[in-house]
Amino acid sequence: xxxxxxxxxxxxxxxxxxxxxxxxxxxxxxxxxxxxxxxxxxxxxxxxxxxxxxxxxxxxxxxxxxxxxxxxxxxxxxxxxxxxxxxxxxxxxxxxxxxxxxxxxxxxxxxxxxxxxxxxxxxxxxxxxxxxxxxxxxxxxxxxxxxxxxxxxxxxxxxxxxxxxxxxxxxxxxxxxxxxxxxxxxxxxxxxxxxxxxxxxxxxxxxxxxxxxxxxxxxxxxxxxxxxxxxxxxxxxxxxxxxxxxxxxxxxxxxxxxxxxxxxxxxxxxxxxxxxxxxxxxxxxxxxxxxxxxxxxxxxxxxxxxxxxxxxxxxxxxxxxxxxxxxxxxxxxxxxxxxxxxxxxxxxxxxxxxxxxxxxxxxxxxx
Numbered sequence: 211x212x213x214x215x216x217x218x219x220x221x222x223x224x225x226x227x228x229x230x231x232x233x234x235x236x237x238x239x240x241x242x243x244x245x246x247x248x249x250x251x252x253x254x255x256x257x258x259x260x261x262x263x264x265x266x267x268x269x270x271x272x273x274x275x276x277x278x279x280x281x282x283x284x285x286x287x288x289x290x291x292x293x294x295x296x297x298x299x300x301x302x303x304x305x306x307x308x309x310x311x312x313x314x315x316x317x318x319x320x321x322x323x324x325x326x327x328x329x330x331x332x333x334x335x336x337x338x339x340x341x342x343x344x345x346x347x348x349x350x351x352x353x354x355x356x357x358x359x360x361x362x363x364x365x366x367x368x369x370x371x372x373x374x375x376x377x378x379x380x381x382x383x384x385x386x387x388x389x390x391x392x393x394x395x396x397x398x399x400x401x402x403x404x405x406x407x408x409x410x411x412x413x414x415x416x417x418x419x420x421x422x423x424x425x426x427x428x429x430x431x432x433x434x435x436x437x438x439x440x441x442x443x444x445x446x447x448x449x450x451x452x453x454x455x456x457x458x459x460x461x462x463x464x465x466x467x468x469x470x471x472x473x474x475x476x477x478x479x480x481x482x483x484x485x486x487x488x489x490x491x492x493x494x495x496x497x498x499x500x501x502x503x504x505x506x507x508x509x510x511x512x513x514x515x516x517x518x519x520x521x522x523x524x525x526x527x528x529x530x531x532x533x534x535x536x537x538x539x540x541x542x543x544x545x546x547x548x549x550x551x552x553x554x555x556x557x558x559x560x561x562x563x564x565x566x567x568x569x570x571x572x573x574x575x576x577x
Contacts, residue, residue: 234303235325235358235506244540245331250340251542254280257344267349271411271475274461278341278468279392288394288465290332291363291489295320301329320363325506327359331539334359337493338541342390342468343527346495349470350388353498353528355520356543357387358506364488370402370479372442373449376494377415377473380504385415386497387473393463394489401488402479404469407456411472416449442478449476498530 257278266273293299295316297307304326305319326333336342337359346354357380377387397403414427416436427433436448444450453476461469471477473494482488496502498520505519513519521533525545529552536545561571 232303232305232320232322233324233506234301234329236303236508242536242538242540243331246335246338246537246539246541249335249338249541251344254340257341257348259345259348264349267470267472268411270406270408272406272461272469272471272477273349274463274467274469275345276464277466278345279339279466281466283336283339284392284394284465287332287336287491288489291361291394295363301326303329317363317365320365321368322360322362322364324360325358326361327356328506328538331541333361333491334537334539334541336392336491338524338526338537338543339392340542342392342493343543345468345470346388346390347527350386350495350497351527353530354526354544355496355498355500355502355530355534356493356524356526357382357496357502357504358494360492360494362488362490362492364402364482364490366401366482366485366487368402369481370442372440372444372447373407373453373476373478374440375413375415375449375474375476376471378417378436378439380473380494381421382473382496382500382502382504384497384500385473386500387494388496389469389471389473389492389494391463391469391471391490391492393465393467393469394491395465395487397461397463397488397490398484399460399462399480400482400484401486402482403460403462403488405458405460405478405480406471407453407458407476410453410456411475413452413474413476415474416452452476495526498525498528498534499532501532 263273263275290299294304295307297309297316300307304323307316307319327337337356343354376389377385380387391404414430414433416433417428418437419435434448438446438448441447463469501518502520502523503518505522510519510522518532522535524537524543525534526543528544529549534545537543559574561573
């Protein structure tokens, strides 16, 4: 369970896996600005993916795109993280840092921060980075909704996180969740890189019994009440038995590499046993036409009447028939662009053979 300080938006976690977890997402939002307006698609080279990369996400459950983010952007976020640790830069909901604190105490206050994109321009910029969205548009698009950001400091000695499925924590209906994890510093086996159970994305979601947003999985024979997700001890974590059905591989990453992975894949990380931090930025996204009953753990207007929380999440690419939010700091995205209406109700004339079976030839779109 987590205890929440509703005044500051800081959530104090008692679970061992979520050591010093801070959420800025529930903090009061600043007035909308255009601070990030210059971070347009034209600033970056467009991304081209291969069929094999598309295939990897579906067959393995994850794909790493090497060098996706320019080093200048990586250094910019890393320098920002340095300033946060020094107390030189902060935002609503961040732990308070006093420059007189010993370095060990300052560092101990930061493991990871959730949803800083709602309170700081740099984090929104990374969540809506054009090169990340280029990949998501091809892997999971064309309509992309940006849901959550996570900024990992993972200092030496800080723990990892046991087997879990991201869709367990962030429900989308239908389940279209996908993560994008950016290496800000090098991720190695020693400092706690991600480990994936290859192919386990084909597993259903293993929910808690009191979670009503579990898609079809609760009705499946063999699905159990999962109340130990993310527990580091494999003798306790119920998902360990499921994970053992699949081979496990480490996924080290260089600064600028981005790992995209399916919301149902079983994955974990180990403690940082090195003398260097493992810094990363992760975003979670879904198809913008999925119903999202989740708002960073906070209640939302209309929740009791069955309304979704889509209007709290930014439309990143494409379009949607559902509500959406605008970027607070003006990062270019579909939400603030002029969107072309898609043709609907097209008549498709399919080639048929004389006996009514499918024939040879191309289809015809008849407007």
